[in-house]
Amino acid sequence: MKLFITAAVLTITATAAxxxxxxxxxxxxxxxxxxxxxxxxxxxxxxIDDAPESKQGFEAAVAYALAGEMGFSxxxxxxxxxxxxxxxxxxxxxxxxxxxxFSITEERDKVVDFSAPYYTAPQAVMTxxxxxxxxxxxxxxxxxxxxxGVVASTTALPIVMETIAPDQSPLVYDDNANVxxxxxxxxxxxxxxxxxxxxxxxxxxxxxxxxxGQFDPEAAENPDQFGMLMTxxxxxxxxxxxxxxxxxxxGKLAEIEAExxxxxxxxxxxx
Amino acid sequence: MSTRRAAYEARQRRxxxxxxxxxxxxxxxxxxxxxxxxxxxxxxxxxxxxxxVFLRTFPGLLQAxxxxxxxxxxxxxxxxxxGLAIALARGARNPALFPLRIFGxxxxxxxxxxxxxxxxxxxxxxxxxxxxxxxxxSPYIWGTVALVLTYSAYxxxxxxxxxxxxxxxxxxxxxxxxxxxxxxxxxxILPQAIRRVVPANMNMLVALQKDxxxxxxxxxxxxxxxxxxxxxxxxxxxxxxxxxxxxxxVTVPATRYADYLLNKDRNARS
Amino acid sequence: xxxxxxxxxxxxxxxxxxxxxxxxxxxxxxxxxxxxxGASGSGKSTLLRCMNGLEPVDDGxxxxxxxxxxxxxxxxxxxxxxxGIVFQSFNLFPHMTAFDxxxxxxxxxxxxxxxxxxxxxxxxxxxxxxxxxxxxxxDQLSGGQQQRVAVIRALAMxxxxxxxxxxxxxxxxxxxxxxxxxxxxxRDEGMTMVLATHEMGxxxxxxxxxxFMDQGVIAEEGPPEAIFSNPKADxxxxxxxxxxx
Numbered sequence: 001m002k003l004f005i006t007a008a009v010l011t012i013t014a015t016a017a018x019x020x021x022x023x024x025x026x027x028x029x030x031x032x033x034x035x036x037x038x039x040x041x042x043x044x045x046x047x048i049d050d051a052p053e054s055k056q057g058f059e060a061a062v063a064y065a066l067a068g069e070m071g072f073s074x075x076x077x078x079x080x081x082x083x084x085x086x087x088x089x090x091x092x093x094x095x096x097x098x099x100x101x102f103s104i105t106e107e108r109d110k111v112v113d114f115s116a117p118y119y120t121a122p123q124a125v126m127t128x129x130x131x132x133x134x135x136x137x138x139x140x141x142x143x144x145x146x147x148x149g150v151v152a153s154t155t156a157l158p159i160v161m162e163t164i165a166p167d168q169s170p171l172v173y174d175d176n177a178n179v180x181x182x183x184x185x186x187x188x189x190x191x192x193x194x195x196x197x198x199x200x201x202x203x204x205x206x207x208x209x210x211x212x213g214q215f216d217p218e219a220a221e222n223p224d225q226f227g228m229l230m231t232x233x234x235x236x237x238x239x240x241x242x243x244x245x246x247x248x249x250x251g252k253l254a255e256i257e258a259e260x261x262x263x264x265x266x267x268x269x270x271x
Numbered sequence: 272m273s274t275r276r277a278a279y280e281a282r283q284r285r286x287x288x289x290x291x292x293x294x295x296x297x298x299x300x301x302x303x304x305x306x307x308x309x310x311x312x313x314x315x316x317x318x319x320x321x322x323x324v325f326l327r328t329f330p331g332l333l334q335a336x337x338x339x340x341x342x343x344x345x346x347x348x349x350x351x352x353x354g355l356a357i358a359l360a361r362g363a364r365n366p367a368l369f370p371l372r373i374f375g376x377x378x379x380x381x382x383x384x385x386x387x388x389x390x391x392x393x394x395x396x397x398x399x400x401x402x403x404x405x406x407x408x409s410p411y412i413w414g415t416v417a418l419v420l421t422y423s424a425y426x427x428x429x430x431x432x433x434x435x436x437x438x439x440x441x442x443x444x445x446x447x448x449x450x451x452x453x454x455x456x457x458x459x460i461l462p463q464a465i466r467r468v469v470p471a472n473m474n475m476l477v478a479l480q481k482d483x484x485x486x487x488x489x490x491x492x493x494x495x496x497x498x499x500x501x502x503x504x505x506x507x508x509x510x511x512x513x514x515x516x517x518x519x520x521v522t523v524p525a526t527r528y529a530d531y532l533l534n535k536d537r538n539a540r541s
Numbered sequence: 542x543x544x545x546x547x548x549x550x551x552x553x554x555x556x557x558x559x560x561x562x563x564x565x566x567x568x569x570x571x572x573x574x575x576x577x578x579g580a581s582g583s584g585k586s587t588l589l590r591c592m593n594g595l596e597p598v599d600d601g602x603x604x605x606x607x608x609x610x611x612x613x614x615x616x617x618x619x620x621x622x623x624x625g626i627v628f629q630s631f632n633l634f635p636h637m638t639a640f641d642x643x644x645x646x647x648x649x650x651x652x653x654x655x656x657x658x659x660x661x662x663x664x665x666x667x668x669x670x671x672x673x674x675x676x677x678x679x680d681q682l683s684g685g686q687q688q689r690v691a692v693i694r695a696l697a698m699x700x701x702x703x704x705x706x707x708x709x710x711x712x713x714x715x716x717x718x719x720x721x722x723x724x725x726x727x728r729d730e731g732m733t734m735v736l737a738t739h740e741m742g743x744x745x746x747x748x749x750x751x752x753f754m755d756q757g758v759i760a761e762e763g764p765p766e767a768i769f770s771n772p773k774a775d776x777x778x779x780x781x782x783x784x785x786x
Contacts, residue, residue, distance in 0.1 A: 088506045090314035108506040111318070152496060153503035171410065171490030172500060178396075182490055185399035186408050444632035447595060448646035448698060449621040458645055462636045 022071040023239035028096050034072045036063050037095035040081035043176065044200045045260050046101060052079045058196070058260035059099050062118055065252055069243035084153045087229055088112060096236055098229040101194060103155040105222075114227030115240045118253065121194035121224045123159055124214040124267060126202050131189045138213025138270045140164060147171070149179045149188035155224055156192040159215070164192075180205045194224065196261050213270040317507075324509040328501045332510060335497035336517050339483045342415060342493070346479065349419045351472075354426030361431055364452070375427070382424035387482050390417040395489035414486035422479055429471045433464035473529030477522050494518075545604075546571045546702060546733050547592060547624075552601035552611070554587055561587045563757035564601070569702075572731040576744035576765075579754035580780060585737035586629075588754070589704045592735065593617075593624040605702075622650060625695030626704040629711050631687045633679040639690045640666070640675040643697045651698070665693045669723055685716030692723050703727065705736040741784065745769050753777045 029035050038059065041050045048056035055064045055074075067077045080094050087098045088111060097115070104114045125143065127136060136142055140163070148170035150156040160170050171188055173179045179191045180201060193201060195214050202209030217223040230237055247253045273281075306312060360368070361375035382390070394417040399408030406412075437460050445455040487496035494514050501510035545568035554562040561584045569575050577585040590596040592603060594610055594617040603611040610620050633642050643662050647653045653661075666675045669689050679687055688708055695703060705724070709717045721743050727734060728747050738744055744751055745765045752762040753774070761774045772778045 084503065088318075089508065090318040091311055105504070105506075107504060111506040149490065152499045155504075157500060158504065169492065172487070172492050172496050173490060174488060178488065181392075181396040181400070182410070185396050186403070186405065187396075187399055187410050187490060440628065440630060440632045441634065443595060444628065444634070445646075447593060447621055447626045448694065449618055449650040450646055451618065451649075454649045458649065459634050463634075466636065 023242060024070045024072070024236060027234075027236045027239065029094070030078075032072075033076050033078050034067050034070065035078045035080055035094065035096045036067075037080045037082045037087065037098040037100070039100040040083060042081075042100065043197065044204065045196050058119070058256060059101075061256045061260060062247075062253065063099060065247055065256060066240065066243050069246050070239055093231050096230070096234075097240060101154075101197075101226050102229045103224045104227040105155065112232050113230040113234050113237050115230070115237065116244045116248075117225035117227050118244060119226040119257065119261075120217045121196070121226055122214040122217045122267075123156060123192055123224060124195040124198035125190050125212040125270065126183075126193055126198040126209060127190040127212050128183060128206065129208040129210055132210050132212060136189070136212060138268050140270065143190070143270070146189040147187070149173060149182050149191045151175055151179060151193075154193075159224075160192055163215070176201060176205075183209075194226075195267065199267075211267050213268045216269050319508045319512055321507055321509045324501075324505055324507050325513050328498070328505075328510040329513050331501070332494050332497055332513050332517060335492060335494040336514075338491060338493040339480070342411070342418075342483045342486060342491075343480055346415055346418050346422070346483070347476065349415070350422045350426055350479070353419060353423035354430055357423060357427035358430035358434065359456070361427065362434060379424045379427055382420045383428070385421070387417065387421045388485050388488065390421055391485045391488055393417070394420070395486070410486065410489040410491055414489055414491065418479065418482060418486070421482075422475065425475055426472065429468045429475065430464065433468035433471075434460055436467055437463050470529050470533035473525065473532060477525045477529065480522060480525070481518065544571070545569060546573075546606065547735075548602075548604040549588075549592070550602040550604070552588075552591055552603065553599045554584075554591060554596060555599055561757055562591065562598075565757075565759060567752065567759060567762070569733060569735060572733055573749045574728055574732075574734045574747060575736070576748040576751045577735065577737045577754055578739070578741065578744060578751060578768075578780075579760075583754040584757045585754055586706050589626065589706050589735060589737055592704055593621060593626055595626070618650075622698050623700055624702045624704060625698060625700035626706065627688070627691050627695050627708050629707040631679070631684070631691045631711075633687055633691055633694070635679050638676050638678055639671070639682065642679070642690060643675075643694045646694070647697050662693075662697055665697060669693055669726075670719075683716060684712045685719045688712065688716075688720050689723055692720075692727075696727075702733040702735070705734065705738070707737050707739065709738070709740055739784075741769070741781075753780065755780070 024034070025031075036052070038047055038052050042052060042057075042059070043050075044057065046057050046059040048054065048060070052060040052063065055061055064074060064077060067074070082095065082098060082100075084100075087093075087100075087102070088108070101121070102108075102114070103121070104117060108114070125138065127146070131146070136146060143164045144166050146166060147168050148160050148164070148166050150160055150170055150172055152172045152174060157170070157172065160166065171182060173182060176193070176197065179188070179193075182188045183191060183206065190212070191198075191201075195211070198211045198214075202211050228240060230240070244253070307316075309315075357375050357378055360371040361379070363369075363372050363375075391414055395410050395413045398413050398416075399410075434456075441459055441463070442455055445459040446452075450459070484493060484495035487493050487499075492500070494517060498510040498514040502508055548568040549565050552562055552565040553560065565584075565588060567575075577588065579585055587596060591598045591611075594603070594615075597613070598611045601611065602609045605620060605623065609615070610617065633639070634645070637645065640662065643665065644655075644658055647658050647662075648655070663672070663675070666672045669692070671686060671689055671693070674682060674686055674690075679690070682690065691708075709720050712720065717740070721740065724734070724736070724743075725747065736744070736748075748765050750762060751765045751768040752759045753768060753772075753776075754760065755776050761768060761772060761777045768777065769781065772781060
């Protein structure tokens with residue numbers, strides 16, 4: 001009997017400790033649920049088959065690992081979809097954290113909060129077999145002569161303009177699909193994506209795509225780092241950062257990266 | 272020399288002006304007081320009306336707008352040339368030209384029925400995708416083609432309505448003087464018809480000036496795209512407000528001018 | 542009449558189910574002036590429009606100098622240079638000056654050069670007292686002036702026959718005189734003319750022959766004296782009584 005009572009007390013205390021003592025308690029949109037936003041659609045290899053619930057894909061896997069670290073069971077994770085604009089516009093948000101390869105920049109950080117980085121993305125040059133055979137090399141001099149295309153809402157444009165400084169002004173598109181269409185139409189020679197996206201696009205979306213080279217993220221002044229986006233001043237940030245640090249320290253994050261982004265090795269560095 | 276009537280009317284006018292002034296001021300004051308009281312005002316203000324961002328991005332936006340103006344400028348002559356050809360094809364009476372008539376009707380139905388955006392994508396990516404070499408696959412060329420296809424369909428309808436609005440007696444007079452059908456159209460009907468539809472076409476041009484921005488979907492960095500780039504770099508929507516202001520500076524005077532022409536025409540005919 | 546300039550034989554014309562002309566026979570000689578009178582809707586205007594092929598006839602013949610121009614498929618363009626017509630509503634081209642209105646057809650149809658055409662057209666304006674108005678646009682001219690320009694425009698094609706379709710009916714009464722003076726001048730020149738008109742005094746004064754039309758047929762025709770002073774048919778009498786009160 002005594003044992004039973006002790007056990008019961010212990011159970012109650014443990015439950016109470018979890019509810020009241022965990023850092024996320026009372027800080028999410030819905031108590032006991034973590035609402036995570038992804039893109040619409042979400043792309044490979046970040047989310048496989050546009051189905052984050054399956055935990056397949058780098059960001060989907062990181063999301064569930066993070067939620068677990070923060071004390072949410074898998075069932076307590078809810079997914080929503082937002083565009084980039086919805087993520088940064090003022091007003092009430094329908095997500096606790098938003099995860100879709102947002103690069104952390106100083107300017108953006110004034111308007112929204114970012115978690116600690118969960119991935120450092122090398123920028124990679126994607127082009128076609130024809131352009132590569134035409135003499136394009138992974139050197140800045142060679143890249144200068146190409147006609148470039150980039151996605152407007154990424155940090156690729158400043159890199160193209162400042163690091164590559166091409167001879168012709170680049171063309172700018174809404175999303176990866178349009179960049180791909182422009183490459184197919186022969187309107188641009190090359191596009192700058194983060195490496196995983198570049199690999200996916202070259203391999204899956206194009207018949208003749210190749211990844212010509214990548215910029216060394218360690219060498220870049222401001223390496224492109226992905227952070228989870230939260231509303232400015234969100235009390236949840238501290239808790240998210242703690243959980244991310246724990247995942248990094250335990251090697252879990254590196255494990256997920258190895259699982260989903262392994263092909264990223266073996267692409268030559270741009271000199 | 273002020274008659275009793277004139278004095279009365281002046282009094283009435285003053286009264287009306289005063290009421291209009293007071294009510295306008297009242298509405299403005301309410302807006303200025305109430306909007307900032309809204310709970311989200313500070314956030315909206317920071318996102319949409321950041322003076323610093325405005326000043327930093329305005330020159331770049333203005334520069335990008337030059338591209339809009341250029342696309343507009345080379346599209347307009349093409350639109351009117353093609354629109355006129357289609358309008359004439361639709362009005363062809365000669366039975367040998369019947370296929371041309373059908374073509375004109377199908378053309379107008381087709382291109383008025385497809386949203387410009389879709390056409391920009393279809394033509395802008397699709398036709399170059401067939402394997403055209405540079406520079407013939409340029410998004411500038413095929414984006415322009417998309418605009419020209421859509422707008423020439425509208426212009427053709429406007430011109431046709433203008434041609435049909437010219438009274439049959441004008442045609443009869445020309446025919447009775449021995450003029451050929453062709454000369455009658457060229458020298459008698461068309462000059463009058465075109466003049467009559469100038470206001471409608473002015474409105475078309477205002478719409479075109481805005482739709483030029485749709486070319487940004489296939490790559491060209493015109494003002495809308497430039498604003499989008501600034502937006503994503505700065506995570507701030509103020510560049511869109513700045514772009515809207517630049518558009519208004521062009522479209523408002525143009526719209527007013529169209530209205531003025533319309534009124535002038537209406538008065539002249541009454 | 543030995544050699545009629547214009548001859549109609551059994552001309553009929555319907556609009557939908559309404560028979561407007563029910564068998565018209567008439568002949569107009571060289572230099573003759575014929576006035577068509579009759580109530581509105583009696584078929585005067587339609588008859589005139591059939592004479593230059595503006596309205597195709599349903600049946601019958603329209604012989605111009607012996608050639609049937611009502612033959613279906615006949616090319617009317619050359620014919621229209623030989624028959625001028627002036628309408629009740631002037632139908633000037635509003636986007637051109639009076640001068641350009643007149644010059645258009647000779648330049649495009651006859652291929653005249655400005656060097657030959659301009660002096661000729663200026664002389665026409667001079668002759669009809671409109672020299673000071675020839676650079677004006679139609680809406681800057683009075684109705685009478687516009688109608689005189691319309692006559693000049695038709696004359697500039699040097700027609701052999703002129704048709705006038707109630708050309709004074711749309712004019713204010715004080716402007717009718719100046720237009721009738723033009724017709725008088727043409728009459729003096731010996732122009733072959735057919736007029737549909739409500740100006741009975743004018744018809745009586747100048748016409749060689751008056752045709753009274755009623756319900757699509759020529760009910761009575763003869764010299765003006767006979768028609769106006771001594772009408773034979775009842776309907777002619779009734780018509781004249783109704784308008785000459």
